[in-house]
Amino acid sequence: MQITKTIKKLVSEGKADRVFGWKKGELGFDTEPALFTEDFDSVVYNSLCGANLCKYMINETKKDGTVLLLLKPCDSRGLQLLTKEHRVRREKIYALGVPCRGKIDVDKISDKGIKGMIDIQENGDTLTVVTLYGEQTVPRQDVLYEKCLSCVGKEHVGCDEVLSPELSEDTTVNDRFAGVTALEEKNPEARFAFWRSQLSKCIRCNACRNVCPACSCVKCIFDNPSSGMDSKANADDFEENLYHIIRSFHVCGRCTDCGECSRVCPEKIPLHLLNRKYIKDIHKLYGDGDEAALLTFTKDDAEPSVVYERGEGHA
Amino acid sequence: MQRIGVFVCHCGSNIAAAVDVKQVAETLKNEPNVVFAADYPYMCSENGQQLIRNAIKENQLTGVVVCSCSPRMHEATFRKTAEESGLNPYMVEIANIREQCSWIHKDRMTATAKAVVLGRAAIAKVRLNAPLTAGESPVVKRALVIGGGIAGIQTALDIAEAGYPVDIVEKKPTIGGKMAQLDKTFPTLDCAACILTPKMVEAAQHENITLYTYSEIEEVKGYVGNFRVKIRKKARYVHEDLCSGCGVCTQKCPSRKGGNEFNLSLDKRGAIYIPFAQAIPNVPVIDTEQCLKFKTGKCGLCQMNCAAKAIDFSQQDEIVEQEYGAIVAATGFNPISLDKFGEFGYQTYPDVVTSLEFERILNAAGPTKGHLERPSDGKPPKTLVFVQCVGSRDTSGRGKEYCSKICCMYTAKHAMLVREKYPDTEVYVFYIDVRTPGKNFDEFYRRAVEQYGVHYIKGMVGKVYDDGAGHLMVRASDLLANEQLTISADMVILAAATEPDKTARSLATMLTASMDTNDFFTEAHPKLRPVESPTAGVFLSGFCQGPKDIPETVSQAGAAAVKVIGLLSKNKLKSNPCVARSDSLVCSGCSNCEKVCPFGAITYTEAEVNDGTGKEIRRIAVVNEAVCHGCGACTVACPSGAMDLKGFSSNQIFAEVDAICR
């Protein structure tokens, strides 16, 4: 594999002394994030490596030495944010961009009624799923993660080196903001019903928060008893509303739209629709600046009354 | 456990009339942590304060809640009271049950219930109060006065006399301001120049005063006692230190098309000019818009003729940086533009002039050398019509809703001067009201009517028009006679409303000083602190705070100076302890707080932190308490809640919210 070759070369050149990447799991198709100090042959990178690894760098760069980090395009934006916010020591990372043609959502394969999965093999645009009951083929595009279907873009940012960028493929089929727009077009009652139904599924497992590259606080207010905001459980319908409203506000203007929050949610709550709403508003009201929207201003910014004036069903 | 005392003030009947104060005290006494509750007619009186002091000592109170008037009124008073009994002054909270309760709610039950809720919120807050100690910062012993009119000059002179260095920044090429343009002053009719120019000279020569004329404020940073100001000295193209003020250059200048600002463009001046004969400094300035050298590259006559070699076309703006302990705003005023008042024909007829223009016409150094000549043909006018309140007291949106204050008196002055020098003229004054509250003011006005025979007509001019034969026709109402008059006038003089100088608004933003909707600077208290801005270290002098005549301006200028002197006489200032603090155990070092801090009060450091999981070197935010103003912008930018505001902590505000929503 070219990645393994590159990793070995970079390590031998002294660019890094260890590697953060993915390795194969217990099942034929699962992968897990892992740190490699040797045995670089067991580094895998394939369409099942959905996890964003950049946040592990917060702890990893507290240690000595340099870590070689494998980054998909969306992950590279996360690392850029963590770097900007001084949450990682960028000089201790060798960021190696790896190409991405969208990642596979195993649940989507199950949803097609395919059971007893043992292995998944990739052949171009088709997947061969090996099951207890024989082999089945699935079009690759059908089972990509939601986040890949409305991808922000396949360009890496801020990497030290990008491997075979030509292998990346644009997997966007949806307008990134289509989901937000569709909700905006509903009336308030329908919107409320939608969110109440979705958010009431929340089990407060915090996976969305813990995976989020923007949620990098040393201590989250929801875990901090002296914050006056701490809470552990969805004690009531309100509680998880509060959690998600505040979390989305805290990452407002900082969210890289990597889609991890929705990917990891066991209850399949479309959490990205919250963050993307902010992104959409920010683009519309304040343009597409580099600075986080809430950390800057202009003297002729829109008044909060725009919310009232734009009327119902605006899009 | 806190031991809280609640003190409910009657404020005479101001609170007690609408709020059952006894019941409020009784109810609040049952709140958890409250160990003492009492009511008293005037809590702010010495006896009331004594009641608080005694209660603190006898009940070992750790927190005090006073249910009274606005904290903006007496928070400081009660903090001091607490301090006198050994309690930390920041353990006091005020529940505003007067302005926000008894004065606006008529129903006694409603008002009492609300007072109880407000009291509970204050109790909830004080439960979480912590003793705070004010930090100290040194005072830079130098003052800045912005504006070189009579207000600025007087303030600067008074400060300088007390021994402190003071700088005057004036945007025009000379100091003197509006007063320098006046002919005589009411009600004494003494010559404005005669009393002003000596002060101008004194200011220029005073060892403690530095003048920055033709200069503007570029940037203000810092805080009371420690302002850092950048002053832009605009290029005059004449070196002040070399120029002898001979004036040869101004005579040699071939360009004569520029309107003479000092005479309100009633006559012309050269491209290089000294604004007026007594200008200080007596150094010319080049108007680059008009100067042939700048426009065409040819000419340079002035430079050739300057014996002192003072003229330098390559001169650049210069930025001076200076530190100050106090800043005085003395930015003055201007007459409003009369563009929206077409009915008076000011834009159409040259013989319709403003009062300030008329002032120049009457002045011996003015465009007509003091002869009363009308602008259109230079003939002496025989009938003059004065119109008062042109744009003043106007709520239609065309003018200003306030009374400009000085017009009644200067119009009487003008009318009198005209009648005295030219007894054969007829002078009419149209007025809505004649306002003369001032020493010798009404006597002055009556003299105009009784002694000088000025025709005062109660009524307003509706229209000024040309009768087709070159005469100005003034149509007006005479309300007392219930008639409509049409007067054929040779000149019409409009008492245009006044407004604060346009530069005041941007200056206020730089100074973080608040302004009212009319762009007058707001005072810290309308009655008790009239020369101070709510922004510490910023003082107000003259018209920029509100319409004033000369004697008022001078006395306010002196008052502002006294406040500045009082501040500069201190070696250290106690700073507001209600500032941000960063919890090093929770801070992630993300820099978001630093980005929103308006004062640059947050820096980052690498520090060893042990949050219970072991020691670690982390990047954490550190607040410079002397620089922090305590706005709290950082607390919201901080997602982890590491940044909090002392005195207004998140938990205190949560407690208030909870108490109100209970």
Next chain:
Amino acid sequence: MRKLSSDRMSELFERLDSLCPLYLPGEKDGAVSFVRYEQGVDYAVGALNTVRSAKDFFFPQVENIAAFRMTGKKIEILENQNGNEPFVVFGVRACDAASFSLLDQVFLSEPVDPYYRDRREAGTVITVACGEPDTSCFCTAFGIDPAEPKGDISVWLTDGFLYWQPRTDKGENLTENLTDILEECDGGEIKSYQDTIKTIANQLPLANLNLSYWENTDEKEIFASPVWDEIYKGCLGCGLCTFVCPTCQCYDVRDFDCGETVRKFRCWDSCMYSDFTRMAHGNPRKTQKERFRQRFMHKLKYFPENNGGLVSCVGCGRCVRSCPQGLNIVKTARRVSDD
């Protein structure tokens, strides 16, 4: 044994719900969970497991324990115990049914937890055999038979029929109310259905999980294994695995200020959280490695040691499917035992 034609299932549900509230797996916004039955709710027959386990019924995520009302300076305590209304849960899988006996070990041994006890007594559990165990299932590793689920009543859903077998008095009592629609039959008809299940279950990739190393190795040795240093790396420290796990039983007790009253409630807690078992000095397990290790040491070592060898896992596979980063108990158990 009794049976019912499959097309009459909704009739059965109607009847059950008329006796006492009925809960069954249903889909809500793309995720299957136990929902209150009502007309229009479809039984998610194809779903193997709900996202959250059935432990919710006896040990809910949040439970009000008591309230305190403050009047002036007086405090009044309001008890809150309302868990004794009878109810029926339909569609519990063999693994979740097995988890109840694990929870019983915790909550019903002295001192008995009255909230749990009341709910346990009030609830009737109807289990359903897993026709097609899937990739992530490994209940057989713990001696659980997906073809023979426990519970008050067991149900098999074959092509065309629902087979019904009461197992307890509670189950019998409920059945008595339904004899008019459930016709008697002999159990032989489900034999081949059960055989198929067993064949599939034995082929599953995780079914051969072998815990003999864990049983036979000293706890200190496992605790000190260097493997922990490596395998926790991918753990985010979220509580997903603990909240979907049918056997996790840790909780926290907290207060909520409602103004006039303060509610005391308990809610699930997760050993993965940094503020778990927080004491004056903080969490005794300071790093994610220690927290990660605790979870598996507890399930696979400490719990069996205190409960007659009973392993605190039922092989439901929820953690296998849900962990955002692909970590799970099988992976951990195998890596530590170098299997």
Next chain:
Amino acid sequence: MPMNENGEFTPLIVAFCCNWCSYAGADLAGSGRLAYPAEVKIIRVPCSCRVNPTFILRAFQKGADGVILAGCHPGDCHYSTGNYYTRRRMTLLFSMLEYLGIEKERTRVEWISAAEGAKFAATMNDFAAKIHELGECKRLEDLRCK
């Protein structure tokens, strides 16, 4: 639903006012005896930028029916730029609340200077009237508090 003795709905309105402008504006309304409903309760903050969205949500959680935030006019902030941040924060937050289906009239930002006592009273009257129209806030309440 909270009622007064006449059986009319009495909403709970929390007003966060900055110390320098709006709180002073409220004082001026008071000294001018300009009435507004007693259901408006003011919390003083140094600057509108001190108001954390969590405060607003907390108020709704605990049963407030409307939350209004008043600060200095943009450009007049005592701290020079605080209210510019408020403006962005609240614009985005309110847009989000609306997106979640919360009635948008329940939240408001007004710029009220120290000189605008009349505007303060008028704003509070208008806001309270809106909340009266909307009735009790059900979408953000915490059921435990009812």
Next chain:
Amino acid sequence: MTERDYCEEALLLSGVHPEKCMKCGKCSGACPSYDEMEYHPHQFVDMIAKGQIKKLMESESLYHCLSCFVCVERCPRNVMPANLVEAVRTLRERSIGNDRLKPDDVAALLDEETPGQLLMAAFRKYSK
């Protein structure tokens, strides 16, 4: 209706708040019909404030106001005297009852002095 009621009605119809008037007389100073009017714009404001509307209703001044709105335009306090004149005119027309202007009668009313614009306005308003 009492005279006071008529005043209230006139104020309601016109939306005028006479207490805003600071009695400067600018309305009357600007009025082009001043000499034709028995009562002048400022008097409309003043008299209605004092409850003396009868005299105004009976006065021909009502029909000499050109409705040119210069008084409204010039007023520094937004008092709107012309609106008040218009309201009094309306009240007078209403008090006439159903006896309204008919199209055929218009021609007879035209003369040198009455502005045609006024007649047309009145015709549109009172002929339904």
